[in-house]
Amino acid sequence: MSILFMFLILFALLVIGVPVAVSLGVASLIFIIMEGMPSIVVLHNMVNGVNSFTLIAIPFFILAGHLMNTGGITNRIFAFARSLVGWMPGGLGHVNVGASVIFAGMSGAAVADAGGLGNVEIKAMKDAGYDTDFSVGITAASSTIGPIIPPSLPLVIYGVMADTSIGQLFAAGLVPGLLMAFALMIMVSWFAKIRNYPKDDHFSVRILWATFKRACLPLMTPVIIVGGIATGIFTPTEAAVAAVAYSMFLGMYVYRTLSFKSLIRVSQETIETTASILMIVATSTIFAWILTANQFATFFAEQLLTFTENKVMILLIITVMVLIIGCFMETIAAITILVPVLLPVAVQIGIDPVHFGIILILNLMLGLLTPPVGMVLYVLAKVSETPFERCVMATAPFLIPLVSVLLLLTFIPAISMWLPTLLYR
Template sequence: MVIATLFISLFVMIVLGFPVAFALAGSALLAIIVYGQVPELVVLHRMVGGIDSFPLLAIPFFVLAGALMNSAGITSRIFDFANAMVGWLRGGLGHVNVSASIMFAGMSGAAVADAGGLGAIEVKAMREKGYDAGFSVGVTAASSTIGPIIPPSLPMIIYGVMAGASIGQLFAAGFIPGLLMAIALMAMVWYYAKKRNYPKDAGFSMTRLTTTFQAAFLSLMTPVIIIIGILFGIFTATEAAIAATAYALFLGTVVYRTLTWKKLVQVSMETIETTSIILMIIAGAAIFSWVLTSQHVTADFTAWMLTVTDSKVAILLLMTLILFVVGCFMETIAAITILTPVLLPIAISLGIDPVHFGVMMVLNLMIGLLTPPVGMVLYVLSRVSNVPFEDCARATIPFLIPLVIVLLLVTFIPELSMWLPTLLYR
């Protein structure tokens, strides 16, 4: 009855429009009050304990670094360089879209930041060149999901805290899957370009490539600093976030001089708001997960899954389906904090490395960002492109195909995600 109360009240609160954080904490508090198993004060202790973690300090700094990059005009420099690099291909701006997302992924670590910052530039440029709105929004939405896979990654940090896994190894594990996502999406762009006879947007120019590279060079050093620093043990993920923020401030105020006091205050307020939302969700999910664990739901669910079938392939497909469905209805951070203690024991019992499972989980939930009814990336792109939400969702459906293919490859070929962490850390 406790579990029924927990999930029914959660569902009702979400349907009624409660913020996710309040729905999670509220449903847990209701279950505790109704069945009186522990003092209500435990809720506060568990919520505070859920966010009392040193690695979580990386979140506000990575959020701030990404926001500074957007406000300082760094995203436009990255877009110009990507355009010079691959814009000469047929359907060039589609390839530019994906390439720019790879570069920006090493700075923001969040799909919504990619869609809201770089995505606005990409959609505008593609529509001005005559690409239809559906294709422009679809490829922009799909490419934005690369951000949380290629390091740094905010969802990876949260998963690492929940699973007790090395964040450095998680960052390394996401690198190859992120590149595979980019390759798959560029193949899809090529298919559309050939089918619809999209033109080449510009001829290749070594002079232009050199000029734009020089303009974007210091910006492109941001992910290099982060990745090399973490992988070679120069600093932790949290310290890397601080370094990225300091470097973004340096570029915006000293080098490019595009970051004014007004912009800095605006960026700071946006960072405070975003960080508060994330931490509230983590705190709410912490007490929700604790109720699940205290009622032995995780252990019972693991036992049930293993009695349904002893096939590793079948269980992996079932967990993938669960993650996909949850990703359609729940915000990524809440899904990670709730499902990690439920699904990770099953993965470990199957001999799946927690780092590998983390990449699977995050990649799966990123696809959920492109599916209604939640689909945060779709909402952001709908706002910045003035395309109705329903049209954004419809245009994105074909681009789910390459992402699902990569997800299955990563799920069933663990070497794709584990080769680099094993090489560097083990």
């Protein structure tokens, strides 16, 4: 009964607009007081929750993404993607997806993708005569590729919560991310056909080579990160540090677009973002500890298995549950709350924790495209000066290919597990 009361307090606080970290902490503290435990347990678990070497990767990956945006590197990426796939029907739609795939290997966050590339992409598409709805919709949908293709901030958080190899999670996200891009490009081609969207330009090897030369150094960022982790040169945490060092080198010494003043500004932004994420991690650690100590995950698994022992049905139930929660809860908070509850069930029915991580993160990414939370939609509404409700409707058709990929990944584990099996097992 106390566990149920704790959940009720948590959701009540979230509904009235209390920050997620505070809601988790208050709900957990009330439970601890009700159970007669010393309140020092709260501080002890909060400290232990963030006392992890792996979590050091979070501020560095965030900083790397900010540096890439501030250093004008997004324009070079967009120009290269434009010369690469802009010749296809609906060219700028394909460019939008291609640029997101490239930028995903640098930022690891959907909101960073939408905020960094979104302004460039939507303006270019509007100037070329594309509908605003289509421009906003494909920009929102393609931004969800960022947290799937390595590096990925949500996968780092999941790896810490699930005690799972970050390297394997990064490897598992590469093929699904490319599959998402392929599915979205099919959707773009369909829209281009029915709406008669133009090709951006004819394919030119000369232009492709020119834009590649301008973008080749930024394009090395994902190679350094993924290649370094895969070959064992450095850990995912060390890869984040390498990404920051490389981004600073490009912005300050190669392109000279990053001043000391802008470096201070992006550092402050990184500190603010990191602090909010780590507060959620810290308070959710208490919440997860309470659930584990009271064997809530075991109870949930027993109830679910009592309802059905069919693996397909359980996966569908979990998928629907996470999709709904993702509509109402911020990604990091959802990960920290759901992993202690759902992962034991997944393992019990034979799902690999790495495979489950990819399913969970993609589920929650779809929540970024749906109201009422929909952080990506809020960012793009501001960037495109389009009403939030219109952004919701514009994005809805692109949920079809993304949900299709989610179902494929859910029921065909080999898609996500092929690369980590090849590299690590």
